[in-house]
Amino acid sequence: DARVTQTPRHKVTEMGQEVTMRCQPILGHNTVFWYRQTMMQGLELLAYFRNRAPLDDSGMPKDRFSAEMPDATLATLKIQPSEPRDSAVYFCASGRGTGGNQPQHFGDGTRLSIL
Amino acid sequence: GESVGLHLPTLSVQEGDNSIINCAYSNSASDYFIWYKQESGKGPQFIIDIRSNMDKRQGQRVTVLLNKTVKHLSLQIAATQPGDSAVYFCAENMTPGGGNKLTFGTGTQLKVEL
Numbered sequence: 001d002a003r004v005t006q007t008p009r010h011k012v013t014e015m016g017q018e019v020t021m022r023c024q025p026i027l028g029h030n031t032v033f034w035y036r037q038t039m040m041q042g043l044e045l046l047a048y049f050r051n052r053a054p055l056d057d058s059g060m061p062k063d064r065f066s067a068e069m070p071d072a073t074l075a076t077l078k079i080q081p082s083e084p085r086d087s088a089v090y091f092c093a094s095g096r097g098t099g100g101n102q103p104q105h106f107g108d109g110t111r112l113s114i115l
Numbered sequence: 116g117e118s119v120g121l122h123l124p125t126l127s128v129q130e131g132d133n134s135i136i137n138c139a140y141s142n143s144a145s146d147y148f149i150w151y152k153q154e155s156g157k158g159p160q161f162i163i164d165i166r167s168n169m170d171k172r173q174g175q176r177v178t179v180l181l182n183k184t185v186k187h188l189s190l191q192i193a194a195t196q197p198g199d200s201a202v203y204f205c206a207e208n209m210t211p212g213g214g215n216k217l218t219f220g221t222g223t224q225l226k227v228e229l
Contacts, residue, residue, distance in 0.1 A: 004158075043159070043204065043219040056216065091158050101147035101166060101208055104217060106158030 002026045004107035006092050012113045018080040021110045023092030024073055031097035032075045033104055034060075034067055038088045046090075049075065050097045082114045123202065125224040134192040136223045138205030143186060147208035149217065150179060150190045154201045162190070162203075192225075200227045 005024040013019060025032050033048040047057035052069040060067065064083070069075045079086055089111050093104040128134045140148065146167040151159035165172045165179045165188075172179050178191040188205050202224050206217040 042221050045216065045218075048216065093158075101164070103149050103161045103164050105161060106151075108156070108158045 002105075004092055004094050004105055006090075006107035006110050008110055009108065010111045010113075012115065013082060014115050015083055016081045017114075018078065019082050019086075019112060019114075021077045021090050021092075021112070023075040023077075023094075023107060025075065025092070025094030026105055027073075029094035029096055029105075030072075031095045031104075032069060033093040033095075034075070034077050035091040035093065035106075036088045037091060037109070043091075046077070082112075084114045087112055087114050123222050123224045125226060127226045127228055128195050129228050130195060130197060132195055134190075134195045134199070134225060136190045136192075136203050136225065138188040138190075138220050138223075140186050140188055140205065140207045140220075141218070142207060142209045143183070145207040145209050148179070148181060148188050149206045149208075150177075150188075151204045151206060151219075152199075152201045153204065153222070159204060195225075195227050197227045197229065200225055 004026055007022045031050045034046040035043050036046055037043045044059055046060040047067040048055055049069050064079055066078045089109040091106050091109045093106045095104040096102040149164040150162045152162050153159045163174045163177050163179050165181050170181050176193045180189045192199055202222040204222045205220045209218050210216045
């Protein structure tokens with residue numbers, strides 16, 4: 001089965017460090033989503049792309065977070081500088097954004113701990 | 116100090132029984148709904164979806180019911196198995212027309228007792 005691949009699976013770093021999370025969407029999917037999951041807030045949408053163009057990043061703190069899609073096979077989410085409150089599991093999901101509603105398929109996430 | 120987090124509703128069922136997980140959605144204009152299953156340490160896994168022009172859809176051992184009048188969605192799992200233990204999320208598409216932007220509920224923990 002085709003899967004969304006996220007790396008790294010786990011990341012522990014000190015506050016102030018740059019963190020880069022990577023996502024390989026399912027081949028043929030043209031929409032990519034970044035979510036954050038915490039015990040306090042549940043699953044929150046941070047940003048999403050269609051055909052590599054950012055459509056909505058209103059859920060993302062702009063001062064320290066950035067999301068890009070350098071090419072159709074790679075999406076990145078960066079945090080610089082990182083803070084302890086950024087500790088969470090970050091999920092990437094991909095889907096087919098054309099032809100009506102389609103489900104999003106999730107990777108297994110990057111578990112981020114900022115000390 | 117004491118940690119505070121989302122209190123997930125929990126549904127406990129005996130193995131072999133049927134499970135019904137409920138979800139109230141917020142936007143009457145939402146036109147697409149999905150149920151996801153999330154096991155510990157993994158990402159949400161797609162189970163079944165339904166469009167707003169339907170009120171019922173069946174999959175393998177699962178059925179989703181949609182009641183647009185009261186904005187209610189339910190997931191029925193037949194003959195619940197230990198492998199069904201997980202957190203179940205409903206999600207709605209709040210951008211009608213295929214925008215694909217989903218809003219997730221807080222989730223329900225399903226525990227299957229042997």
